[in-house]
Amino acid sequence: MECIARKSLLYKTKVEYGDWTINHIVGCKHGCRFPCYAMMMARKFGWIKDYEDWRKPKLVKNALDLLEKExxxxxxxxxxxxxxxxxxxxxxxxxxxxIIPDIKDLTLKIIERLNRDGIRVTILTKGIYPDDLLNTQRFSKNNEYGITLVSLNNNFKEQYEPYSSSYETRVESLKKLAKAGLKTWVSIEPYPTPELDPDAAQIEKILEKIHFAKKIIFGKLNYNKLVNYCGRNSHNWKNSQEFYEAIARKVIDFCNTNNIQYHIKAGTPLSNEDHRNIFK
Ligand code: SF4
Known part of the structure; x- marks a missing residue:
């Protein structure tokens, strides 16, 4: 795998549920077309040339050395x-x-290194969690493991998230961690409209699948980003406010009933009910 060197690694993020963060890879083989904010930013900053380049991830080879200093x-x-x-x-x-072995190895070493200094880690993937994380001697029980899951519809996946892990495998790998008593969460964002995923009105099906998770983050799709990303005029679904309000209400009710902490992202209907960072 191609490698690059960086001058720094750890930085404080302004993302609403973030604190500090690390990106020890440039690019992502998942190549989501729904829209990938990270790819748009990488292109804007000149880190990658195009979509094909984005799908050839490069490891930050000095990541562990940087961590020792930072x-x-x-x-x-x-x-x-x-x-x-x-x-x-x-x-x-x-x-x-x-899972790509070089990426898995470096990620595990980074989590282990941070945990050794008592720093807990939150993780989010559209890949698969390795069983290595079940080793609580090596990895802190305070880490919080998350997956992104915005659909269970394989036609939607084929079109918008073609190279990520299957929904089934992704959920199962998270469930395995949950069953071992580890903390798990699910990011349901950006959530598609029924125009993009005909199953979108039935978020209950997704919620039932991930009922074991301790936290859920929900957020709407930003249309402008999708239009820019696809390079063509996308739809403009007129009832999106009502749709997202109804879906957000379902998420909130489900979480309240099942004792799950939730965060509705800023800009999504009903987000004003919740201002705290659920990872703090
Ligand atoms: S998983 Fe998809 S959305 Fe996330 S960084 Fe990779 S390509 Fe982008």
């Missing part, structure tokens, strides 16, 4: 570190049907 410097300011907002830490290789 942990003592920032430790007292850090509440938790999120992996990752700009790539995927347990990236799946659809051609080989496995």
């Amino acid at each position: 942990i003592p410097k920032y430790k007292n300011q850090i509440d938790f570190v999120h992996l990752c907002f700009m790539t995927d830490p347990f990236m799946y290789d659809a051609e080989k049907d496995r």
Whole structure:
């Protein structure tokens, strides 16, 4: 796998449920077309040329050396570190049907290194969680493991998230961690409209599948981003406000009934009910 060197690694993020974060890979083999904010930013900053380039991830080869220097410097300011907002830490290789080994190894070493200094980690993937994380001698029980899941419809997946892990495998790998007593969460955002996913009105099906998770984040799709990303005029679904309000209400009711913490993202209907960072 191609590698690059960086001058720094840890940084404080302004993402609403974030604190500090690390992106130890540039690019993502998942190549989601629904829209990938990270890819749009990487292109804007000149880190990648195009979509094909984005799908050829590059490892930050000096990530662990940088951590050794940065942990003592920032430790007292850090509440938790999120992996990752700009790539995927347990990236799946659809051609080989496995987690990419080099990425998995580096991600595990980074989590282990942060945990050794008492820094907990939140993780988000559209890949698969490895069983290594069940080793609570090596990894802190305070880490919080999350997946993104915005649909269970395989036609939607084929079109918008073609190279990520299957929904079934993704959920099962998270459930395995939950069954072992580890903390799990699910990001349901950006959530599609029924125009993009005909099953979108039935969010109950997704919620039932992930009932074991301790936290849920829900957010609407930003149309402008989708239009820019696809490079063509997208739809403009007139009833989106009502639709997202109804779906957000279902998420809130489900979470309240099942004792799950939730966060409705800013800009999504009903988000004003909840201002706290659910990872703090
Ligand atoms: S998994 Fe995340 S970072 Fe990777 S392409 Fe999809 S949206 Fe982008």
